[in-house]
Amino acid sequence: MKFRNFKMVDYVVYGSGCFDQLGEILAPRRKGDAPMIFFVDEYFQDKQAFLSRIPLQGKDKIVVIDVTYEPKTVTVDKIRDELQAEFGEVSGIIGIGGGSVMDMAKAVALMMTNPGSSADYQGWDLVKNPAVYKVGIPTISGTGAEVSRTCVLTGPTRKLGMNSDYTPFDQIVLDPALTKTVEVNQRFYTAMDCFIHCVESLTGTYLNAFSKSYGEKAQELCEEIFLDKDVWDDDSDEKLMMASYAGGMSIAYSQVGVAHAVSYGLAYLLGTKHGIGNCIVFDKLEEFYPDGVKKFKEMVKKHNIDIPQGITRGLTDEQFDTMINVSLGMAPLWENALGKDWKEIMTRERLRKLYERL
Ligand code: NAD
Ligand code: ZN
Structure with a gap:
């Protein structure tokens, strides 16, 4: 019998209001002027009080994620291509939202360093290179995507995750206060x-x-x-x-x-x-x-x-x-x-x- 030797999330911060520590958490992870990219659930796109708490610096960018559909491989590839065209390299990707946004953040972080289409990596242990630094910040609770070693994607032929040791987040920020507004x-x-x-x-x-x-x-x-x-x-x-x-x-x-x-x-x-x-x-x-x-x-x-x-x-x-x-x-x-x-x-x-x- 072979036992599963699984990779876990590296760092966890928990507590109501801990989101405000994000700036100091990210600081040592910044690589020169390569930006941090914040994927934000569309629910927050007009919530100025929340957006102003995102610790933007330099060329950092907020990307609003449309969650009408669950993450698709074509969308992952498109966002990756756009980020590479605009910035070349990024310091990290931070997913702020539900399972959809967290999975999108994991997938794009993996695809920043792996060639081809995310559809090529749907399966088990197909990912070749470590992802860029990635952070998961749930704003609705239940999926467990914050700790899992997969990111579920709908591809051309199947709905299947990119399961790998490179998939779990480097850091998660568990702030229950962020979930207050869920319907x-x-x-x-x-x-x-x-x-x-x-x-x-x-x-x-x-x-x-x-x-x-x-x-x-x-x-x-x-x-x-x-x-x-x-x-x-x-x-x-x-x-x-x-x-x-x-x-x-x-x-x-x-x-x-x-x-x-x-x-x-x-x-x-x-x-x-x-x-x-x-x-x-x-x-x-x-x-x-x-x-x-x-x-x-x-x-x-x-x-x-x-x-x-x-x-x-x-x-x-x-x-x-x-x-x-x-x-x-x-x-x-x-x-x-x-x-x-x-x-x-x-x-x-x-x-x-x-x-x-x-
Ligand atoms: P979701 O991410 O689609 O979000 C559901 C809705 O809640 C959206 O309309 C969103 O805008 C809204 N929302 C999120 N946070 C909010 C907030 N704070 N206030 C108000 N509205 C808010 O739903 P989900 O159930 O969290 O995630 C489902 C996805 O997770 C699926 O794509 C599924 O495949 C994936 N999933 C992944 C794993 C994994 O291990 N990777 C496990 C289970 C599910
Ligand atoms: Zn489930």
Whole structure:
């Protein structure tokens, strides 16, 4: 048996207001007059009070990231080309936003030093050269992208991450105060990405004590804030940020499962976003995750969250086949969820029935 020897984030700063330390954190990482490039979620583009806190110097630049679609390889390549044309070299890339912006920052940082298209590096350990310095600053909690060794990209033929030891951030800045403005439904969808990661990893066949310790803590924090507490306050934002961190750490040594495998098919065909897509699928997975789904439904009810229904109604056989192919292509997820014999358990017919219920 070979054990995974995984690379982690180098530096972590945590605490409400710690974003204001960013200037001093970046200072020793500046290389001459090569700029720091700040990728900022479009939500912040007109929030002057926030933008003025970004520690710009010299040729530093803010790039507003459109998050209408989840990151695509073509967009990653285009931003890389533009930055290289404008600056030649940069000192670093700082991603400020949700999973989309953090993944975009990781991907562009990798592509600044690796030739060709990001589509060439979708997979495991294909990246050849270390990235430029990169920092992740989540402004919405749940994906675990701040700690993971992947950045999920939609390419010409697949939705798959650039998984490598060069992918994790050099530094993350965990400031729960940045998440205050997230809309209630969106906050729930992204938080459930974390909750679902935990259920999938804790019930999976790949589980070990490392993964379990983090997964249990993350799930406990989610349940505390979404089930036990009656108001959402600063404490909730702080705990959700740590749940996301712990959930991401849990996945480092395990795998996700059925909800992710099925929601990848929705994302590929319909462009359904990751957080809401997972919720749409998980809502129908009581046969696989009875306890987790029961708790999920309680949280949905308590917070009056809207989970879309009937999104696959009217699709053609060909479209169902596309989703089934994408989903069944995620072998490690199915194996984690259902064991080595997963192909006998999750047949195409059974998966089609599941997609029809969404
Ligand atoms: P997101 O990044 O798409 O953001 C969701 C919405 O929240 C956007 O409309 C954004 O503008 C808004 N938003 C963000 N911060 C805000 C704030 N402080 N105030 C108000 N609005 C704010 O969503 P997400 O769920 O964080 O990330 C999903 C992405 O993460 C997907 O692309 C998915 O593939 C990826 N992902 C990556 C990993 C990984 O390990 N790399 C893991 C899970 C998911
Ligand atoms: Zn996820």
